[in-house]
Amino acid sequence: MTSQVRGGQLARLLGQWHALPGRRRSPDYAALAGAVRGLLADGRLPLGVRLPAERELAEALKISRTTVTAAYRELRESGHLASRRGAGSWTMLPGGHRVASSGLWTPTDDLDMIDLSCAALAAPPELIHAARSAAEDLPRYLHGAGYHPTGIVELREAVAQGYADRGLPTSPEQIMVTSGTQHALDLVLRLGLPPGGSVLVESPTYPNALAALAARRARIATHGLALDGTGWDAELLLGSLRQTRPRMAYLIPEFQNPTGHLMPAELRERVVAAAHAAGTDLVVDESFVDLPLDGVELPPPTAAFDRHSRVVSIGGMSKPYWGGLRIGWVRASAPQVQRLAAARVGVDMASPVLDQLVAVHLLQAAPAIAAARRSQLTVQRDALLAALAERLPDWRVRIPRGGVTLWAELDGPISSALSRAAEEVGVRLAPGPRFGLDGTLERFLRLPFTLPAPELVDAVGRIAAVRYDLDRASRPRWREPAVIA
Numbered sequence: 246m247t248s249q250v251r252g253g254q255l256a257r258l259l260g261q262w263h264a265l266p267g268r269r270r271s272p273d274y275a276a277l278a279g280a281v282r283g284l285l286a287d288g289r290l291p292l293g294v295r296l297p298a299e300r301e302l303a304e305a306l307k308i309s310r311t312t313v314t315a316a317y318r319e320l321r322e323s324g325h326l327a328s329r330r331g332a333g334s335w336t337m338l339p340g341g342h343r344v345a346s347s348g349l350w351t352p353t354d355d356l357d358m359i360d361l362s363c364a365a366l367a368a369p370p371e372l373i374h375a376a377r378s379a380a381e382d383l384p385r386y387l388h389g390a391g392y393h394p395t396g397i398v399e400l401r402e403a404v405a406q407g408y409a410d411r412g413l414p415t416s417p418e419q420i421m422v423t424s425g426t427q428h429a430l431d432l433v434l435r436l437g438l439p440p441g442g443s444v445l446v447e448s449p450t451y452p453n454a455l456a457a458l459a460a461r462r463a464r465i466a467t468h469g470l471a472l473d474g475t476g477w478d479a480e481l482l483l484g485s486l487r488q489t490r491p492r493m494a495y496l497i498p499e500f501q502n503p504t505g506h507l508m509p510a511e512l513r514e515r516v517v518a519a520a521h522a523a524g525t526d527l528v529v530d531e532s533f534v535d536l537p538l539d540g541v542e543l544p545p546p547t548a549a550f551d552r553h554s555r556v557v558s559i560g561g562m563s564k565p566y567w568g569g570l571r572i573g574w575v576r577a578s579a580p581q582v583q584r585l586a587a588a589r590v591g592v593d594m595a596s597p598v599l600d601q602l603v604a605v606h607l608l609q610a611a612p613a614i615a616a617a618r619r620s621q622l623t624v625q626r627d628a629l630l631a632a633l634a635e636r637l638p639d640w641r642v643r644i645p646r647g648g649v650t651l652w653a654e655l656d657g658p659i660s661s662a663l664s665r666a667a668e669e670v671g672v673r674l675a676p677g678p679r680f681g682l683d684g685t686l687e688r689f690l691r692l693p694f695t696l697p698a699p700e701l702v703d704a705v706g707r708i709a710a711v712r713y714d715l716d717r718a719s720r721p722r723w724r725e726p727a728v729i730a
């Protein structure tokens with residue numbers, strides 16, 4: 246089945262496609278084609294969807310049909326659109342492109358690109374040793390069929406111990422191992438959210454969580470996070486829960502992706518109470534909990550305030566260890582875990598035993614690995630902050646005290662245009678609108694500090710250069726004053 250995007254929807258996604266304020270203008274058709282390519286490149290416009298008929302889009306954008314015809318022609322020529330007479334036009338990408346782990350479309354062959362669209366670290370050196378030890382352990386499992394829908398016992402024990410160490414007593418029966426945190430979220434949504442159910446999320450938030458919600462056709466309401474302070478506005482957040490009584494709320498209390506905010510203990514307690522009163526299930530994504538920086542002290546886990554099995558916690562190995570492991574987990578009540586395991590049998594049966602054993606070995610070395618990660622991230626974050634202060638002093642950033650990303654407020658609504666321009670000079674960015682709904686957040690950009698410091702500094706230099714070019718294009722050329730008679 247082909248899905249279709251209507252004229253009004255595409256117009257909303259395109260936003261201010263035709264001009265940056267005062268920018269020297271390229272022809273309208275070229276600007277429109279460029280903006281559609283931008284939407285495809287950052288994943289906001291999916292592949293294989295039918296674009297509106299030319300007349301419909303022209304009406305929605307209040308431009309001439311000839312402009313749309315020319316833009317569609319250009320998109321066909323650049324390999325971004327396939328058309329069949331009488332049947333319509335579908336989005337596509339020129340050959341050799343694929344979808345990246347970040348959910349963004351990326352070419353396979355551009356190894357020179359500095360990729361700031363993905364907020365994940367390369368594997369730690371300990372991974373090879375953990376993999377060898379896991380292979381040695383494997384014979385213990387080979388006599389069985391190898392399907393463990395809730396995960397192998399030793400990993401469930403290790404994860405449960407991790408919660409206990411954070412002050413939240415947890416039994417292995419409360420843990421289900423998944424193939425990554427994203428998988429955990431998808432399973433929790435399958436079980437707890439009926440199609441079309443209402444969900445409250447932070448704005449900005451993690452784009453792939455939005456994708457998982459879209460797949461459930463969730464009705465999404467947002468709670469806007471401030472750049473400053475603690476991010477969450479307690480009264481507004483609690484008020485939304487009370488008034489809209491969503492079926493579910495998805496929050497990232499530890500070093501929120503992308504803002505880096507850490508939710509204070511008091512608010513955690515109040516959110517859990519409000520969620521319970523509203524009949525809302527709370528899904529807390531703890532992906533970054535192992536990565537506090539600057540010695541910042543962590544509040545108790547959100548689930549520590551839960552007396553009614555309202556809170557489901559999800560987390561995984563990707564951020565402190567390695568995304569390629571694809572190991573995550575859910576912490577919930579034991580009966581919920583059983584129901585999740587039953588739901589999972591219809592999806593992927595179980596996670597790979599060997600990868601789970603690797604995770605067990607990495608968790609045994611957790612304190613040393615996490616400490617090394619924190620030092621590495623501190624150096625990289627500080628290099629990124631220093632480069633931004635030097636090269637882009639008009640951008641406003643808040644120093645994140647953990648996690649792997651910072652959220653910059655730009656000096657104009659230029660995030661998508663800047664990302665397109667940066668791609669031309671070898672830096673891939675995830676523009677602000679990727680982290681929200683309906684093309685908002687154009688004034689913001691997420692910058693991860695997961696790459697080595699020299700690459701981050703190089704990237705900021707290139708971004709600053711294209712930012713400057715956007716300005717030069719916008720500077721009106723000098724004209725002789727006209728004589729007024």
Ligand SMILES: Cc1ncc(COP(=O)(O)O)c(C=O)c1O
Pocket residue numbers: 364424425426427428451497502530532560561562563568572573
């Ligand atoms: C908040 C958040 N949740 C989930 C994920 C996905 O994690 P995993 O690789 O474990 O599926 C990420 C990865 O960036 C993330 O930032």
